[in-house]
Amino acid sequence: MNYKKINVKLISIVAGVSLLGMAAMPVFAQTTSTSPTRAGAAFRARAAANASTTAAREAREVTNANTEIANRIKALNALETRVNAMQRLSSSEKASLSSQIQAQITAMTDLQSQIATDQSDNNTSSLKTDIQSIAKSYRIYMLIIPQGALAAAADRVLAIANAMTTLSATLQTRITQAQSAGADMSSSISALADLNAKVADANAQAQAAVSGTASLAPDNGNSTVMQSNTAALKAARADIQTAQKDLVAAQQDARTIIKAVKAVGKAKTATSSTP
Numbered sequence: 001m002n003y004k005k006i007n008v009k010l011i012s013i014v015a016g017v018s019l020l021g022m023a024a025m026p027v028f029a030q031t032t033s034t035s036p037t038r039a040g041a042a043f044r045a046r047a048a049a050n051a052s053t054t055a056a057r058e059a060r061e062v063t064n065a066n067t068e069i070a071n072r073i074k075a076l077n078a079l080e081t082r083v084n085a086m087q088r089l090s091s092s093e094k095a096s097l098s099s100q101i102q103a104q105i106t107a108m109t110d111l112q113s114q115i116a117t118d119q120s121d122n123n124t125s126s127l128k129t130d131i132q133s134i135a136k137s138y139r140i141y142m143l144i145i146p147q148g149a150l151a152a153a154a155d156r157v158l159a160i161a162n163a164m165t166t167l168s169a170t171l172q173t174r175i176t177q178a179q180s181a182g183a184d185m186s187s188s189i190s191a192l193a194d195l196n197a198k199v200a201d202a203n204a205q206a207q208a209a210v211s212g213t214a215s216l217a218p219d220n221g222n223s224t225v226m227q228s229n230t231a232a233l234k235a236a237r238a239d240i241q242t243a244q245k246d247l248v249a250a251q252q253d254a255r256t257i258i259k260a261v262k263a264v265g266k267a268k269t270a271t272s273s274t275p
Contacts, residue, residue, distance in 0.1 A: 088158030
């Protein structure tokens with residue numbers, strides 16, 4: 001056997017294998033070195049896209065939050081105008097309502113500034129919490145506005161009741177005059193007594209509505225306080241409804257008396273004109 005030929009062949013094969021390995025190495029090296037780069041670029045692209053989507057969503061949420069806050073401030077200012085126009089509530093009651101309204105306006109303004117800071121600081125967690133607090137903590141529509149509206153309704157009841165009290169005094173004079181003229185005014189006397197009782201109850205119901213809601217404060221997410229506030233508002237609404245029914249009944253009593261007094265007057269006129 002020719003060992004020299006075998007050695008030459010073996011050397012040739014080994015050299016070929018070495019060259020094959022050397023040829024493959026750059027490919028392998030290129031694959032291992034570029035794959036992480038491509039993966040990193042893809043990851044960064046996805047992260048940038050997600051960040052852009054998050055920023056766009058947060059921008060929409062902040063815009064909506066600013067709108068909600070502006071609407072609440074507008075409603076509070078309108079309520080303040082109603083409070084200032086109240087005529088029968090005491091100065092202390094009006095001052096208390098006004099103080100609560102102004103406190104909520106300040107709180108809304110401060111919250112709007114905090115939301116803007118959250119957005120600029122990219123504080124996603126705080127931004128979410130602050131936006132949610134607009135409805136969950138401050139309860140402008142759920143408590144403050146209804147509280148003021150009930151006070152305004154009570155003030156109207158008290159104003160009407162005061163006018164009815166003045167009318168009652170006038171009706172009493174007319175009844176007395178009719179009695180002096182010999183007319184039977186027993187039904188009118190009963191109607192006047194009922195009128196006075198209804199007016200007194202209307203006053204009491206209106207005051208109960210105010211006193212029952214004057215000290216209410218936002219629940220700030222406390223379910224027990226929320227339930228208590230809801231019950232107090234519901235009771236106050238019932239008081240106002242009762243007061244309104246009282247005034248309707250008192251008005252009907254007044255009409256009954258006026259009709260009877262007019263009848264006496266007509267009868268007197270007819271008698272005096274008879275030859």
